[in-house]
Amino acid sequence: MSSINTNVAAMTALRSLTATNNALTETQARISTGLRVSTAADNAAYWSIATTMRSDVSSLSTVQDALGLGAAVVDVAYTAIDEAKNIVSQIKDKLVAAAQPGLDREKIQTEIGELQAQLKGMADSATLQGQNWLSVDSSAAGYNASKNIVASISRAGGSVSVQNITVDTSSMVLFDSNAAASGILDSTRNATTGAVDAAGTFTIATLDISALTDSTADLAILDGYIKGADAAITEMAAGATTLGAASARIDIQKSFVSSLMDAMESGISQLVDADMNEESTRLQALQVKQQLGIQALSIANSSSQSILSLFR
Template sequence: MASINTNVAAMTALRSLTSTNSALEQTQNRISTGLRVNTAADNAAYWSIATTLRSDSSSLSTVQDALGLGAAFVDVAYTAMDEAKNIMTKIKDKLVAAAQPGLDRAKIQTEITELQSQLKGIGDAASLQGQNWLSVDSAAAGYNASKQVVSSIARAGGTITVQSISINTSSMIMFDSNAAVAGVGIIDAYRDGTTGVRHATQPATPAATDFRLSDINIGALTDSTADLATLDGYIKGADRAITEMTAGATTLGAAKARIEIQQSFVSSLKDSIESGISQLVDADMNAESTRLQALQVKQQLGIQALSIANSSSQSILSLFR
């Protein structure tokens, strides 16, 4: 039946053209954005997962910055500790030279005094962003010898936690300005006058033979047995200080190596997350390009079909001529 009220062929052609236009619009959006899942409406599950992964990736970028800053803290402390060890070695050499009877120990002390000042300068200069791991005040509010470097994030059951690398700096403290303990650092702690061993707990009243490497003075020492014994204690104290500095530098070196490993891991993890996001939401541009061309042809054919279907009604007019 031919009807001018209902053109079934035109309606069918229109539905097909509308569907083609919708698919063409979707394909054009994917090509212009490079994403097949751009909004939650495209695929709610994939969009949700990708959004969470993007957030974690952004957090990992911040972690990379934190690791870089942590590495800088360690580098500053290690450089200062290594140089301080060299200075202490020079002090030890001066003390060993002063053990030779007949030398002018006052002149040697002049050099030692300069080296002691250099040690203090190195300790105070080992600072970055207001943090100094070698010259501290353990009485300061909030002081903690255990330093934390943000190393990563972990997500479990929808809950995110921040992971850190802990560095115990107590073994590398050179100076402590805490008046209550009269110094507990490698340089300013009291040491036994015979063995040169650093007192674990600083004495309220040091023994007469106790000494601190920060203020030893050999200028008045003579060749007497007692004075040579005092000098021998100084030498042993300097030698032990070098050993203690070496241990502190070893701790810093191990921390630096761990930070470098973590930096490499975080970088790889970030790349893996980015790859996972790509697999979820990125469009296959080769496939979309092919699909675009097919849909464009289909659109043109749909327009032709709709035109033919609409023109078929015109043939009814010939019946009335």
């Protein structure tokens, strides 16, 4: 039946053209943004997952910065303690030289004194971002020998937690302002063995050989100084080893975080990115379909004109 009130063909053609236009608009939006899921309306589940993953990637970027800062702090401490170890080795050499009878120990002490002053200055200057792991005051409020470096974040059951790399700095403290504690260089040491001893009689930072003579007793004291310097070198080497291990772990963690970010970015891409090859092909098909739909609608609208010929 032909009707001038209801043009079924035109209505069908219009619906088809509207659907094509909507699909064309969606495809153009995907091409312009590069995303097939750009809002929650596109795919609520994928959008939610991708949003959470993007947040975690952003946090991991901050973790990378924290690891870089932590690595710098460790490197500063390692450089200082390694150089301090070399200076104590020089002090030990001069003490060994002073064991030779007849030498002017007062002049040797002048050199040792300069090296001792250098040790203190070096430890005090090993500071980065307000952190100094070598010259401390363990009596200060909030002091903790265990230093945490933010290493990563983990998500379990919707809950996020921060993971840390912990460095125990107690084995590398060179000077401690706390009267009840001491570091490697300001610890009192046993005059016979050179080991740290609360009842000891000398420290590496303050030992003085200028008044020592060639007497048996004074040479025994000098021998204790040499053993003390040797023990301090061993202790600083242990501290440097701890720092070296921490530095290596930080480097490994930095590489892992970088790889993890790449993997998460790839996962986000799989969820929300548009396949541009597919979208470009779809765009061309929809453009042709749109043109055909316009023609079909034009034909459907013009079909009612033929009814006039029946009344001529």
